[in-house]
Every structure is written in structure tokens, then in C-alpha cells.
Amino acid sequence: MNHDAYDDDYIRRVLTDVKTIAVLGASPNAARPSHGVMKFLLSKGYSVFPVNPGQEGKQILGQPVYAKLADIPETIDMVDVFRAPENLPAVVDEVILMSPRPKVIWGQLSVRHDDAAAKAEAYGIEMVMDRCPAIEYPRLNIAS
Template sequence: MNHDRYDDAYIADILKTTKTIALLGASPNPDRPSNGVMRFLLSKGYTVIPVNPGQAGKEILGQTVYAKLSDIPQPVDMVDVFRAPEFLDGIVAEAAALPQPPQVIWGQLGVRDDDAAAKAEAAGIKVVMNRCPAIEYPRLVA
């Protein structure tokens, strides 16, 4: 898939069918973008599970934080990535290895790795990169 642009229908379908989101790089700091996006997604009714090894066992916005994807005790529909692009390949590998892999890996603004995306798509996982669900949701769903 070409990740230079996405069909609005592709993004809207992901946002409408996703229920549970693992948010990698979640921050307890309300000034961080990951915290604001997490707050927004929670307000729209999504179940958002924060993932941050430095915060594991604590809570962010009332949600228990896990150290890594494989620690989450339930399947997730989407992995929302607030990590640098060089980590995307490892995240794809970790997500694809889960007993029930996510349907979508979503790289936040500035997060793009076409090789990692190709690996995810080869594993049957949809990919969105360099986009923010908190921007796309009001534009396409609300």
C-alpha cells in the first residue's frame, strides 16, 4: 500500500470498527501529545490501554499501564504508536507475534517506516502512518 495518502473511507472504517487501542508511549504528563490523544480517545468511548515500561503498574488517566504489548491481558484492535520511527519495526514484530494480533498499527504524526509497514501488511495488519486519530476522528467520524 502507498502510505503517502489514505482514502478517507479507509481511515473512517478503522476508526469506526476499532474498540480497544493499545497506546504505546503513553505519558502521565498532561502536556504531552500522547496524554491528550489518550484523553480524546477515551472521551469518544474507546478502551485505551497505555503502554510504557517506565510507568508499568501505575495508572494514566485511570487506566492501568503495561510495560509491553504482550503484557496486556486482552486482545487489542489497534496499536497507536507514540514512539520514534526507528522503533516501528520492532513494534510490528511484537504485535504480529501476539496470540491475537491487532487489526491495525497506527503511527502517529512523524512516525513512518515503509519497511515496517510492509511487514505488518504481509502479516495481515492494516497500517496508517504519520496521522493522528484525534485529528482524523473529528474530520471523518464525528
């Protein structure tokens, strides 16, 4: 897939098909982008699972925090990645080992790693990179 530009229908389908989202790198700090995006996703009715090993066992926005993706006790449709781009290959490797696997890995603004994306796609996992669902959702006028 060409990750330089996404078709609006592709982004719309991803955001309407997924119901459960793991926010990797979720922060309890309201000033951090991951906190704001998590709050936005919750407000749109998604089930959101914050993942942050330093916050394990605590809560962010009323949701229990998990140390790693594999700790989440429910099936995850999408992993929203708030990590540096060089961490994306390890995230893809972690997602590949999950059963069932999430359908989508979403790299936040500036989170792009084309080799990691190619590997994920080879395993049937869709990728979105260098985008923010809290920007795309209202831009595409998706109904909650």
C-alpha cells in the same frame, strides 16, 4: 498500500471498527501529545490501554499501565504508536508475535517506516502512518 495518502473511507473504517486501543508510549504528563490523544480516545468510548515500561503498575487517566503489549489482558484491535520512526520495525515484530494480533498499527504524526509497514501488511495487519486519530476522527465527522 500507498502510505503517502489514505482514502477517507479507509481511515473512517479503521476508526469505527476498532474498539480497543493500546497507546504505546503513553505519558502521564498532560503536556505530552500521547496523553492528550489517550484522553481524546477515552472520551470517544474506546477502551484504551497505556503501554510504557517506565510507568508499569501506575495509572494514566485512570487506566492501568502495562510494560509491553503482550502484558495487556484483553484483545487489542489497534496499537497507536508514540515512538520514534526507527522503533516501528520492533513494534511490528512485537505485534506479529501477539495472539490474537491487533488488526491495525497506527503510527502517529511523523511516525513512518515503509519497510515496517510492508512487513506488517504481509502479516495481514493494516497500517496507518503519520496521522493522528484525534485529528482524523473530527475531520471525518465520525459519530461517537
